Amino acid sequence: MKNVVAPRIAALHGYVPGEQPSDAERVIKLNTNENPYPPSPRVATAVADAASRLALYPAPLADPLREAAAARYGVDPEQVLVGNGSDELLAICLRACACDGGSVAYPVPTYSLYATLASIEGARAIEVPMEPGADLPEALLMSGADVIFLCSPNSPYGTPIRLNEIARAAERAPGLVVADEAYVDFGGESALELLVDHPNLLVLRSFSKSFSLAGLRLGLAFASAALIAELAKVKDSYNVSRLAIAGGVAALNDYEWMTGSVQKVARTRDRVIETLRARGYRIEDSRANFFWLDCGDDGGDVVSRRLRDRGILVRFFDTPVLRSGVRVTVGTDEDMDAFLGAMLD
Amino acid sequence: MKNVVAPRIAALHGYVPGEQPSDAERVIKLNTNENPYPPSPRVATAVADAASRLALYPAPLADPLREAAAARYGVDPEQVLVGNGSDELLAICLRACACDGGSVAYPVPTYSLYATLASIEGARAIEVPMEPGADLPEALLMSGADVIFLCSPNSPYGTPIRLNEIARAAERAPGLVVADEAYVDFGGESALELLVDHPNLLVLRSFSKSFSLAGLRLGLAFASAALIAELAKVKDSYNVSRLAIAGGVAALNDYEWMTGSVQKVARTRDRVIETLRARGYRIEDSRANFFWLDCGDDGGDVVSRRLRDRGILVRFFDTPVLRSGVRVTVGTDEDMDAFLGAMLD
Numbered sequence: 001m002k003n004v005v006a007p008r009i010a011a012l013h014g015y016v017p018g019e020q021p022s023d024a025e026r027v028i029k030l031n032t033n034e035n036p037y038p039p040s041p042r043v044a045t046a047v048a049d050a051a052s053r054l055a056l057y058p059a060p061l062a063d064p065l066r067e068a069a070a071a072r073y074g075v076d077p078e079q080v081l082v083g084n085g086s087d088e089l090l091a092i093c094l095r096a097c098a099c100d101g102g103s104v105a106y107p108v109p110t111y112s113l114y115a116t117l118a119s120i121e122g123a124r125a126i127e128v129p130m131e132p133g134a135d136l137p138e139a140l141l142m143s144g145a146d147v148i149f150l151c152s153p154n155s156p157y158g159t160p161i162r163l164n165e166i167a168r169a170a171e172r173a174p175g176l177v178v179a180d181e182a183y184v185d186f187g188g189e190s191a192l193e194l195l196v197d198h199p200n201l202l203v204l205r206s207f208s209k210s211f212s213l214a215g216l217r218l219g220l221a222f223a224s225a226a227l228i229a230e231l232a233k234v235k236d237s238y239n240v241s242r243l244a245i246a247g248g249v250a251a252l253n254d255y256e257w258m259t260g261s262v263q264k265v266a267r268t269r270d271r272v273i274e275t276l277r278a279r280g281y282r283i284e285d286s287r288a289n290f291f292w293l294d295c296g297d298d299g300g301d302v303v304s305r306r307l308r309d310r311g312i313l314v315r316f317f318d319t320p321v322l323r324s325g326v327r328v329t330v331g332t333d334e335d336m337d338a339f340l341g342a343m344l345d
Numbered sequence: 346m347k348n349v350v351a352p353r354i355a356a357l358h359g360y361v362p363g364e365q366p367s368d369a370e371r372v373i374k375l376n377t378n379e380n381p382y383p384p385s386p387r388v389a390t391a392v393a394d395a396a397s398r399l400a401l402y403p404a405p406l407a408d409p410l411r412e413a414a415a416a417r418y419g420v421d422p423e424q425v426l427v428g429n430g431s432d433e434l435l436a437i438c439l440r441a442c443a444c445d446g447g448s449v450a451y452p453v454p455t456y457s458l459y460a461t462l463a464s465i466e467g468a469r470a471i472e473v474p475m476e477p478g479a480d481l482p483e484a485l486l487m488s489g490a491d492v493i494f495l496c497s498p499n500s501p502y503g504t505p506i507r508l509n510e511i512a513r514a515a516e517r518a519p520g521l522v523v524a525d526e527a528y529v530d531f532g533g534e535s536a537l538e539l540l541v542d543h544p545n546l547l548v549l550r551s552f553s554k555s556f557s558l559a560g561l562r563l564g565l566a567f568a569s570a571a572l573i574a575e576l577a578k579v580k581d582s583y584n585v586s587r588l589a590i591a592g593g594v595a596a597l598n599d600y601e602w603m604t605g606s607v608q609k610v611a612r613t614r615d616r617v618i619e620t621l622r623a624r625g626y627r628i629e630d631s632r633a634n635f636f637w638l639d640c641g642d643d644g645g646d647v648v649s650r651r652l653r654d655r656g657i658l659v660r661f662f663d664t665p666v667l668r669s670g671v672r673v674t675v676g677t678d679e680d681m682d683a684f685l686g687a688m689l690d
Binding site for chain 2: 009010014015051088095217227319
């Protein structure tokens with residue numbers, strides 16, 4: 001057979017998403033940071049309405065959602081780029097700013113997709129170890145990378161990066177600084193307010209977590225209008241469907257639904273962490289919809305398998321730094337009581 | 346401001362989609378090859394049903410749609426890759442096979458996105474002029490390109506590339522050969538049957554045209570399982586939403602709805618072409634849902650503006666070869682009578 005695939009791609013290991021059981025399988029799903037509560041009912045209504053106009057292409061820049069996001073977050077519509085999930089927007093940042101042998105830097109551990117996206121783009125990945133809650137490492141600020149990814153709150157620990165640290169990164173970095181705020185609604189501080197002073201800063205948001213819309217695939221990038229116009233050049237021409245645009249607008253217009261859902265998750269999170277701490281577990285404070293559980297001598301692999309046997313999925317990452325524990329998404333109180341029962345009995 | 350965007354991207358002109366007027370504007374839209382008839386009503390039902398499960402991520406490889414497509418088209422599910430529109434699948438082909446300074450070749454004129462995608466990927470574009478309906482040019486077969494795009498039926502003429510020509514390209518090319526069959530349901534012959542003998546061939550389909558689902562963003566790639574597995578590495582992890590998966594399955598399961606719609610469009614197309622020929626226009630036979638109209642001394646720009654003034658959008662391409670005419674999408678009989686009235690009075 002002809003080798004039609006580039007050698008670099010043939011050698012690449014693709015991203016491995018967390019297990020997605022079929023909809024028929026009954027499990028307690030605490031492995032991919034989904035929201036256990038449903039999205040605003042207005043989303044389904046808006047989607048059903050938009051389903052009557054599917055014969056026509058969507059607006060290439062998803063104008064109705066761009067406008068709704070601008071109004072909600074206090075920026076101009078031209079400062080918003082809508083993506084097919086924030087994953088697409090991360091890839092777009094690399095395509096525009098770290099192509100042709102560029103480089104990308106990020107503290108580790110963090111969202112494991114960053115490394116995969118760097119491999120796909122052929123960008124050099126500069127991974128700088130960082131303790132949860134620490135200041136940004138000097139090696140990161142000095143990296144000279146074309147793109148710096150800062151996940152805040154960060155996965156898998158749930159710890160935020162302070163705003164003055166993000167501002168410092170934007171000031172010192174010669175390239176693009178991306179504040180990936182997929183989890184910020186659960187208790188982080190947003191870097192959106194820094195955009196006005198930092199034209200090389202981009203803030204990313206996702207509808208997958210706080211808005212309970214992982215299945216819709218929708219993300220937002222906020223930056224200067226000039227930067228957004230450049231990034232838009234490298235996206236697919238019609239990257240967001242009519243259904244996603246309509247659903248996203250409806251979700252933003254029912255913002256209180258989201259904040260209510262987020263408050264419930266945060267309360268459950270804090271209760272579960274306290275319970276585990278009382279039983280001797282050391283757990284970082286989390287500002288996200290998950291927390292990191294160090295499993296001690298058992299290690300994360302054994303614990304995640306034991307939980308799997310009881311119908312509970314958590315996330316195990318088989319890397320030197322992370323194989324000692326698991327990342328646990330915060331579900332409903334009932335889900336988490338089952339989790340605590342399985343962990344503590 | 347820091348120059349965070351790569352110089353090659355800053356210099357790039359993004360793809361210019363055909364005009365997409367707001368849904369409120371009443372025009373006869375013959376400019377972006379949408380289907381004038383609605384999709385199967387089963388799509389809206391399936392979408393509404395899937396909207397109740399949006400809190401969870403979709404299947405990363407869109408398994409339900411993969412399986413439905415495999416059953417419909419007589420291949421294995423592992424031979425199918427589902428994309429966020431066939432545009433995403435075109436980009437994926439370049440990312441996997443023409444990255445790091447690779448090359449892509451295609452006959453011109455053709456789908457203008459190919460050139461944009463090559464620019465985004467930094468691939469060298471080898472454009473080989475070809476007359477409508479001609480054999481593939483020797484320069485194309487000899488190009489040695491990493492990827493060859495063959496749009497069949499081709500835009501903007503509507504002329505197909507014969508299957509033995511596609512097979513010849515797959516035999517002689519050292520790289521990937523993509524048969525882009527976005528319009529094949531309107532009367533072309535599919536290269537799907539060639540897959541078994543040509544592991545470097547990939548066949549692309551779109552739901553945007555024949556299935557009346559341009560607003561849903563959905564495409565399919567068919568190839569050997571080994572090639573599909575490589576391409577899947579460079580797609581976004583969750584590239585297709587739950588709504589698109591459900592809608593696509595419903596559309597495939599109501600295949601007769603699509604063929605009925607396609608037959609109506611083809612009948613209207615042939616009638617309009619005959620009418621125009623009787624008035625002296627020279628028009629190629631089209632196997633697509635559009636045709637090419639040479640506008641003679643008036644040129645395409647003047648004609649498209651004149652039609653625009655009467656509320657009819659057609660597509661004008663401002664290139665040396667194409668500025669003499671316009672591409673006209675086939676609408677309903679009523680749409681086309683309005684078009685004929687505007688052209689011939």
